[in-house]
Amino acid sequence: MKKAIALTLAGAMALSLAACGGSASVAASESTAQSGAAESTATGAIEDVTLTMWGAEEDQDLLRQISDKFIEENKDKVNLTINIGVQSESECKDTVLNDPEAAADVYAFADDQLNQLVAAGALQEIPAEMNLEDVKTRNSPASVDAATIDGKLYAYPLTADNGYFMFYDSSFYTEEDVKSLDTMLEKAAAAGKKVSMDLANGWYLYSFYAGAGLELGLNEDGVTNFCNWNEAPGADVTQAIIDIAKNPGFVSLKDESFTGELKAGNLVAGVNGTWRANDAAEVWGDNYAACKLPTYTLNGEQVQMASFSGFKLIGVNRHSKNVGWAMMLADYVTNEENETLRFEMRGQGPSNLKALENAASPALTAVVAQSEFASLQRVGNNFWTPAESLGSILAKGNAEGKDTQALVDEAVAGITAPVA
Amino acid sequence: MAKTAVRLDSGEKGFFGSFGEAFVKGDIFTKLSFVIWGLGYIGHGQLMKALLVTFVQGLGLYFLATSGIQSLMKFGTLGTVKMESTFDFATMKNVVNNYDNSFSILLLSVVSIIVIVAMVAAGMMVVASNYDLQKIRAQGKKTNTFLQDVNVYLNEKFYVTLLTLPVLGVVIFTIVPLFILIAVAFTNYDQQHMPPSDLFTWVGFANFLTLFGGGGLTATFGYSFRKVLTWTLVWAFFATFTTFFGGVLLAMFINDKKTKLPKLWRTLFMVSIAVPQFVTLLLVRNFFSDTGIFNTMMANCGVTGLLRNMGLIHTTYIPFLTDPGWAKFTIIMINIWIGVPYQMLIATGVLMNIPADMLEAAKIDGANPVQMFFRITLPYLLNVQGPALVTDFVKNINNFNVIYLLTQDVFATHDQALAASNAKEVDLLVTWLFRLTQEYYNYKMAAVIGIMVFIVCAVFTVVSFRFINKREATFS
Numbered sequence: 045m046k047k048a049i050a051l052t053l054a055g056a057m058a059l060s061l062a063a064c065g066g067s068a069s070v071a072a073s074e075s076t077a078q079s080g081a082a083e084s085t086a087t088g089a090i091e092d093v094t095l096t097m098w099g100a101e102e103d104q105d106l107l108r109q110i111s112d113k114f115i116e117e118n119k120d121k122v123n124l125t126i127n128i129g130v131q132s133e134s135e136c137k138d139t140v141l142n143d144p145e146a147a148a149d150v151y152a153f154a155d156d157q158l159n160q161l162v163a164a165g166a167l168q169e170i171p172a173e174m175n176l177e178d179v180k181t182r183n184s185p186a187s188v189d190a191a192t193i194d195g196k197l198y199a200y201p202l203t204a205d206n207g208y209f210m211f212y213d214s215s216f217y218t219e220e221d222v223k224s225l226d227t228m229l230e231k232a233a234a235a236g237k238k239v240s241m242d243l244a245n246g247w248y249l250y251s252f253y254a255g256a257g258l259e260l261g262l263n264e265d266g267v268t269n270f271c272n273w274n275e276a277p278g279a280d281v282t283q284a285i286i287d288i289a290k291n292p293g294f295v296s297l298k299d300e301s302f303t304g305e306l307k308a309g310n311l312v313a314g315v316n317g318t319w320r321a322n323d324a325a326e327v328w329g330d331n332y333a334a335c336k337l338p339t340y341t342l343n344g345e346q347v348q349m350a351s352f353s354g355f356k357l358i359g360v361n362r363h364s365k366n367v368g369w370a371m372m373l374a375d376y377v378t379n380e381e382n383e384t385l386r387f388e389m390r391g392q393g394p395s396n397l398k399a400l401e402n403a404a405s406p407a408l409t410a411v412v413a414q415s416e417f418a419s420l421q422r423v424g425n426n427f428w429t430p431a432e433s434l435g436s437i438l439a440k441g442n443a444e445g446k447d448t449q450a451l452v453d454e455a456v457a458g459i460t461a462p463v464a
Numbered sequence: 465m466a467k468t469a470v471r472l473d474s475g476e477k478g479f480f481g482s483f484g485e486a487f488v489k490g491d492i493f494t495k496l497s498f499v500i501w502g503l504g505y506i507g508h509g510q511l512m513k514a515l516l517v518t519f520v521q522g523l524g525l526y527f528l529a530t531s532g533i534q535s536l537m538k539f540g541t542l543g544t545v546k547m548e549s550t551f552d553f554a555t556m557k558n559v560v561n562n563y564d565n566s567f568s569i570l571l572l573s574v575v576s577i578i579v580i581v582a583m584v585a586a587g588m589m590v591v592a593s594n595y596d597l598q599k600i601r602a603q604g605k606k607t608n609t610f611l612q613d614v615n616v617y618l619n620e621k622f623y624v625t626l627l628t629l630p631v632l633g634v635v636i637f638t639i640v641p642l643f644i645l646i647a648v649a650f651t652n653y654d655q656q657h658m659p660p661s662d663l664f665t666w667v668g669f670a671n672f673l674t675l676f677g678g679g680g681l682t683a684t685f686g687y688s689f690r691k692v693l694t695w696t697l698v699w700a701f702f703a704t705f706t707t708f709f710g711g712v713l714l715a716m717f718i719n720d721k722k723t724k725l726p727k728l729w730r731t732l733f734m735v736s737i738a739v740p741q742f743v744t745l746l747l748v749r750n751f752f753s754d755t756g757i758f759n760t761m762m763a764n765c766g767v768t769g770l771l772r773n774m775g776l777i778h779t780t781y782i783p784f785l786t787d788p789g790w791a792k793f794t795i796i797m798i799n800i801w802i803g804v805p806y807q808m809l810i811a812t813g814v815l816m817n818i819p820a821d822m823l824e825a826a827k828i829d830g831a832n833p834v835q836m837f838f839r840i841t842l843p844y845l846l847n848v849q850g851p852a853l854v855t856d857f858v859k860n861i862n863n864f865n866v867i868y869l870l871t872q873d874v875f876a877t878h879d880q881a882l883a884a885s886n887a888k889e890v891d892l893l894v895t896w897l898f899r900l901t902q903e904y905y906n907y908k909m910a911a912v913i914g915i916m917v918f919i920v921c922a923v924f925t926v927v928s929f930r931f932i933n934k935r936e937a938t939f940s
Contacts, residue, residue: 141905165547166661168558173553297755298873362661367558432877433879433882437880441778443779454884457880458684458881461884
């Protein structure tokens, strides 16, 4: 009896070891060469196809609805099962790149992740025979550009309003006020209120440097950056940002804190994106308004703030076993009818030109107005941490009093560093 | 997997000696058993055992033939054929070439090497055991039947039966991943070389050079490594000793005869253990954020203004978790709060074991409480808890939870050189490693850092246990 217990214990120990140490992810290499030819659809038998689609948590109902329609429309050709999973679009690549073979067949992501996903071979290039021309013509040219690398389309444009712009309380500011950041800060400071923008974030920080005509982008290798923020007038831009950060009418808020401060009634305006539009509309009610970004003062002159444009895309996993049907589904999710439905249910601005004609909201108008000063977000991974570091120093008003030229020099060194 | 076939002691001559003798002096069956394990047992009349060992050998050979050898042949390059896929409109599927997956080549190669070593060792044992059987038969005695053999493993050699599963578990789930981790440190497995779409290959000591700041790609990696390592050690020291002394003091206060309701106090401090640590940490992170409740309280009662007048802060709030210096301070303080109850529990137990007559005698001799603490209680505690302190220190070197949960998404580095290699002032080696793999897919540098963590922990443990052992010898 004792021995039996001892044996069981030994077994349990081995099992628990298994549970703790199971870190080796076994990536099975299969030679999938034969998988294609084996089944043929020509025989007339209806094939069973299971697809998995990932989308944002708030989009689950919408995606289910669209999937059910898709299944219904194709039931004479294929026996489809579509599983829908939750995956935030802004962090999609983190999950996909961990194991591309285990990722969903179809997934939604923000366009800044396109490069890395393509570089990792996780996206299927859309071939000409799969409705390519229609996808290219029915969507806005900027959104198609956002999904294209080297002339090849790697994803289906889904929304066109993923960039940032200015929200404001129209009972506090006039339309004239919001043209200049100086005026806005002055009025806010006088009333003891704040204008918010997250300076400690490369995504927003870019706005000032790009507005001054400085450049940031991706090298041809697809992973390292070029950046000339340390050339003139980079140091002056840095000083301008420090001045803004020190202004009593300004506060640098992280996205998570934005809504809280908004509801507490401390904010009269803020730079943010459509994902906070509902919160702003809720707090300010009918006075909620949106516009393009204002100008800021650089060496005594007014400079228009630039921005990153942003798009949401739907991609198809290259490792999918049913890549054809996955492409058909992605195509269907992004067609006019379903983008209109998305705008109605979720308020997301369509990339589809016809759907866009019928969609209207303050946020969308602001995005369109800002689009003139917006550029595609094509930056490598090395941009973010150095820019965040620079931004957080500036957001605290450069407390240590570092030389502005040295600040940008060091940031550029980090941003343009080779990928280790 | 060949371990189950291990049987019979090989005597005093040592493993290789007894194998050599067996192979030279053995009969034809003994010799043949090195090639096909079962032949010897058939020749020596143990059919059941012959079947079993041949089956195990067959499994091993089958693995090697189907995938092991293929991988081993590519081990030198880790694969040469990149994945390519073309869409076939007729079947609606991708046609994929027969590509190499560097990671599975590495994995299968490591497994194959282990299998080959195990099989050779097992083969040698089989020969030795067959020689023993041969000798028994030469003396005209009977060899064990299968049932008798099974009985041996349930009685005299029960430990072998017991240890087989745990040993297998350790090999599969600890040794294999460890070898793979070490191997990855010598490759260029990173974002630009990610299987299955891309290949990675051997780069020698290049990653170690990068880490120590020589050549390499990111010039600041060496700088970051030094900074992170320093903070890791400082943190481990403070985290270990503050909680230890905090726990001891708390336990002494509660144990003191003058303290009323000791059970109530003890229970109150234990409550913080009942809440899962990560929940506490995430909540505390919000309390201490720049716009959090704690800052509002500090501003309302004028502490923020006071600190600003003293020049300790330059902001309108106290940057508890956003300024490098403050963040380090706050993290250690929060760690005291969540770590002390555990130490209090342990210390309570140890304190109760201090011989009461010793303290009594000291009191009669006129020692004051401070003297008693430093001369009796503390040496006693250190003697008993020394090894536990060492493990605590190592645990704190790898204390991922506290650092990561308190600073992730909140803390942005102010050191631009650190930022260039994705490190932060408050990072421990493990949290840096985690960020490198999870956000930057820099597996090669993560593997190198992993090896460094191992070395740091190993060196520290060995040195301190030597020290403790010596002290213990002189103490008693």
